[in-house]
Amino acid sequence: MSKLNETDIQGFVLRGYNLPVARYLFLRFEGAARARKLIGRLLSEITTGQRWDGVKPQSTVNIAFTHRGLERLELPDATLLSFPVEFQQGMRHRAEILGDCGVNSPDHWEEIWREDRVDAWIGINGVTGESLEARCAATLSLINETGGATAISSQDAAAVVINGKPTTSEHFGYTDGFGNPDYLGIERSTQPGQGKLMPNRTWAPLATGELLLGYADEAGELPVAPIPHLLASNGTFMVYRKLHQNVATFRAYLDKQSLLYGGGKEKLAAKFIGRWRDGTPLELSPDHPDQAIVQNSNRNTDFTYGADAEGNRCPIGAHIRRVHPRDAFGFNGQLINRRRITRRGLPYGRFVPEGEPVDDTEERGIIFMVLNASLSRQFEFVQQQWVQYGNDARLGNDKDMLLGSHGGTGRFVVQGEARPSNPPFVCSNLPDFVELRGGDYFFLPSITALGMIAMGLVDPR
Numbered sequence: 001m002s003k004l005n006e007t008d009i010q011g012f013v014l015r016g017y018n019l020p021v022a023r024y025l026f027l028r029f030e031g032a033a034r035a036r037k038l039i040g041r042l043l044s045e046i047t048t049g050q051r052w053d054g055v056k057p058q059s060t061v062n063i064a065f066t067h068r069g070l071e072r073l074e075l076p077d078a079t080l081l082s083f084p085v086e087f088q089q090g091m092r093h094r095a096e097i098l099g100d101c102g103v104n105s106p107d108h109w110e111e112i113w114r115e116d117r118v119d120a121w122i123g124i125n126g127v128t129g130e131s132l133e134a135r136c137a138a139t140l141s142l143i144n145e146t147g148g149a150t151a152i153s154s155q156d157a158a159a160v161v162i163n164g165k166p167t168t169s170e171h172f173g174y175t176d177g178f179g180n181p182d183y184l185g186i187e188r189s190t191q192p193g194q195g196k197l198m199p200n201r202t203w204a205p206l207a208t209g210e211l212l213l214g215y216a217d218e219a220g221e222l223p224v225a226p227i228p229h230l231l232a233s234n235g236t237f238m239v240y241r242k243l244h245q246n247v248a249t250f251r252a253y254l255d256k257q258s259l260l261y262g263g264g265k266e267k268l269a270a271k272f273i274g275r276w277r278d279g280t281p282l283e284l285s286p287d288h289p290d291q292a293i294v295q296n297s298n299r300n301t302d303f304t305y306g307a308d309a310e311g312n313r314c315p316i317g318a319h320i321r322r323v324h325p326r327d328a329f330g331f332n333g334q335l336i337n338r339r340r341i342t343r344r345g346l347p348y349g350r351f352v353p354e355g356e357p358v359d360d361t362e363e364r365g366i367i368f369m370v371l372n373a374s375l376s377r378q379f380e381f382v383q384q385q386w387v388q389y390g391n392d393a394r395l396g397n398d399k400d401m402l403l404g405s406h407g408g409t410g411r412f413v414v415q416g417e418a419r420p421s422n423p424p425f426v427c428s429n430l431p432d433f434v435e436l437r438g439g440d441y442f443f444l445p446s447i448t449a450l451g452m453i454a455m456g457l458v459d460p461r
Contacts, residue, residue, distance in 0.1 A: 004185045006049035008446045009212070009234045012062040012123055012344065013371055014049030014186055016177075019060065019125040020159040020166035021132045022346050024240075024367065025139065026112060027120040027149040032074040035119075038148025039063070039073075040454035042122075045139070048447060051187070059126040059135035063450070064238050064442035066090060069119030073453060078460040082226045083443070086375045087237060091440045092116065097380060099388030102405050104436040110242070112153045113438025120149065121240060121442050155242065157346035157367045162353075170347050171245045171364050172402075172433075173269075173354060175279035175294070178301050179324055181340045184208045185215075193301030196340075197326065197333035203302070211342055212236055213373055218337045223373040226443075227460045231453075234446035238344075239370040239379050241439040243403075246360040247352065250433045261414070262423040271414045271425075272401050274318030282314040287421060304333070311415035312422065316393050319402045322386050329392065339386075341378050344369040365434070375441055406430040 029035035047060035092106045126132030159166035168177040182195040182205040195203040209217030213225040214233030225232035258265035270276040276289040283303040305328040327333040349364025372378035390398040401412045410430025416423045
């Protein structure tokens with residue numbers, strides 16, 4: 001296919017900015033005409049997917065809308081009704097489908113998400129705290145000047161800083177951020193293992209339509225998208241989920257279970273996720289971490305599970321194996337090519353090093369954002385079938401070790417061998433390590449579509 005028009009696609013979609021600090025503003029629109037004027041004024045500020053030629057900007061700005069926000073912008077009814085039903089309903093109304101129950105149910109969410117108050121999300125990323133504050137101030141000034149919206153809440157997020165340097169670690173102590181897919185036509189530093197597995201065991205980019213609307217997906221079809229075509233093209237859908245991490249609970253559980261597990265604490269921690277805490281994949285190095293693998297971009301995502309069908313190296317229920325099974329289901333991995341998601345986001349809250357006192361009531365976790373062309377076929381399927389249910393992995397009702405709603409009754413099976421350093425083991429009475437604080441579904445339009453919305457030119461005919 002020909003190269004994509006990167007200047008028409010929001011930069012947040014095309015590339016992980018890898019900027020260490022961010023603030024997400026949540027807007028409520030104040031009158032359609034004023035809100036459209038605000039979008040028009042913001043248009044020149046939006047960071048596009050255009051390459052940066054070696055110098056990162058000091059800050060970036062991107063925008064997305066809930067279905068409710070598009071209603072309040074007075075898009076035509078025919079357009080509003082043409083959006084996929086899961087986007088129209090929003091995440092709160094899909095809680096049962098997503099397994100967001102118990103402590104994760106909407107009753108326990110933060111107030112703005114319980115009441116469907118958010119019309120728009122503005123994501124601002126920065127190189128430094130100062131550049132972030134300056135861009136936020138400028139954006140809020142524009143919002144106030146036009147009177148088009150009220151910023152009803154905001155969420156700060158930042159890379160975990162260890163020894164004075166921003167890292168890709170998260171609060172449970174694991175190195176994160178290995179697995180985003182490659183897509184046809186999208187320029188990025190590609191790594192073996194990030195695309196789709198080919199019959200000759202090499203890797204190729206996924207179809208563009210698995211990320212962007214208006215392009216063919218892996219089935220050779222156009223994903224369900226709103227009308228007119230220009231509104232949808234080069235846009236995508238975003239899932240926003242605020243995930244609170246119970247770090248004290250996680251550390252206490254790992255300490256207790258590792259006393260019973262013959263392989264030791266760090267190996268058990270690796271079995272939970274499928275990677276050692278430094279990021280080494282168990283599948284490539286089952287007995288010890290190996291920084292040579294982690295630092296080698298040609299190796300650290302280049303592995304499959306087909307030769308480890310019993311889960312002796314990487315447990316069948318390990319987190320990364322569940323959410324990206326590669327070829328674990330056979331058929332050379334083709335069954336999972338239409339279930340891939342692109343992740344964005346950053347941790348939030350104070351990082352507490354291992355060994356120091358930590359309290360679950362203190363706010364810390366991950367702002368988990370997903371980009372995909374189909375909310376139902378991609379994110380919702382993964383969340384429902386692979387995170388909250390284990391049947392595809394022959395694990396019955398066992399949920400994902402990390403993200404599952406366990407309620408103190410969950411189970412995680414570590415497959416093993418007849419050798420002391422890799423014994424089989426069962427973790428029982430799993431608590432909830434992660435709790436959902438709220439979120440919603442958003443539409444991230446192209447620059448063209450933002451211009452159409454701003455000028456009131458969306459016409460479904």
